[in-house]
Amino acid sequence: MIVVALLVIAIVFCGIWWSGALWYRLPVGPYGRYAAIAGWLLLSLGTIIVLLRGDWRPLLLYAAVFVGLSLWWTTIRPSNDREWADDVGRMLSAEINGNSVTLHNVRNFEWRTETDYTPRWETRRYDLATLTSVDMVLSYWGRPAIAHTLVSFGFADGQFVVFSVEIRKEKTESFSEIGGFFKEFETSIVAADERDIVRLRPNVRGEDTYIYRIRMSKEAARSLFLAYAEAANALTQRPRFYNTITANCTTIVYEMVNRIVPGLPMDYRLVLSGYLPEYIHDVGGLDTNTSVAELRIRGRITERAIAADKSPDFSNAIRANVPGIPVPTTAITDGNR
Structure with missing residues (x-):
């Protein structure tokens, strides 16, 4: 029986x-x-x-x-040759020469609404010797257990570039968590300007968005940046299906970070990514002198992003009062001009 x-x-x-x-x-x-x-x-x-x-x-x-x-x-294979939606229409690729990394197809769209935008794809060069910070951005659109994870790298010259692991949807497709179990979407790694990909979340989509400064050595930060670049290059050669559980925006970040800090424990919060700050705090990746509750309160950037909507100082404005992030002496926001 x-x-x-x-x-x-x-x-x-x-x-x-x-x-x-x-x-x-x-x-x-x-x-x-x-x-x-x-x-x-x-x-x-x-x-x-x-x-x-x-x-x-x-x-x-x-x-x-x-x-x-x-x-x-x-027989169902991933492909890079489909009629892609505009925001994932081009694939990120990187040229790596020591500390100099040139990223091709960095997205810098000007979003007015989700369907009204000016597309811009740019080539940008970054000097990893001047890499100064790594921030985790989480954006929530409904349930508290689920969030989209983005990682932003900051440089001494004031530049920020954000990496995001996303579905690569076709023009006729929209995101489906269930479809993500069944080879409906390919995986895309997007590199974008913060005024595109971070601003898009609260200002255009109405998502609740948070930022956290990650405690990471400069060498580990450099390795993580290169891991994103190498993963993007790999996708141009070998496309990969997105999977809601096993290959999503958070689990792929874990795979890359685990290359740098081996032995990171697996945890349900890697799937329920809305609780990722608690996991990162537990493994010492956030300000350990501040509680997760306080980090969440002070890291909420939704209103700050909306207030700084058109500001050229958007990146500094959204980081105001976030634990672990020093106040720039030249920061100008819409609220303190």
Whole structure:
């Protein structure tokens, strides 16, 4: 009976998972997908009923269909050649020459609304010898457990560049957490100006956004920057599917940081990324003299970003009063002119 119970559980799980796979990836219209899912669920249900009656023969048919689905799944490959949405239309690439890194296709859009924008793609050079800071930006759009993770690198000349691991959606697609389980999206690494990618979140999309200064040695910060650059170069050669759990904006950051600080513990907060500040604080990556609650309160930049909307000093304005971030002597914000 234990074997039968385990088989029933496995068939139920597979019935749900493959139904999602058929819905999101079967290249037919909606009625064709409905029919395929109905057929699969009827086969799964029928197999369970007969198994409970003690007849194992239907498992042969079920196994044959399962193998066929698995073979079909392996034929679905990621690609860099699709009709991409404008904001992920170009791929980031990097030329690395010692401390000098030239990034091609740095995004610097001027966003008015999500559908009204002026696209700009730029080539920028960064001197890693002048790298001075690493900040984590978290943006929430609904549930407190889920946030998008961005990492911003600051330089002595006042430049900031933000890296973001995102879905690479096509023109006709929109983000779907469920679709992210079923090879619906490729992975994109975006490098962008803060006035593009950070401002976009609270000012245009209405998301609640927070910034935290990361405690990291200069060498570790340099290695993390290079890890992003190398990962972006790798994607230009070998595209990769985004996965809501195993290859999302937070888990990929973990993979890169773990190369620099080996042995970082795995944690549920790497999936429930809204709680990432607690995890980073626990491993010593945030100001340990300040509680997470205080870091969250003082790190909230939503109103500051909206107030500094058009300010050329946007990056300094959003960092005002954030623990661990020194006040620039030349900072000018809309509130203290």
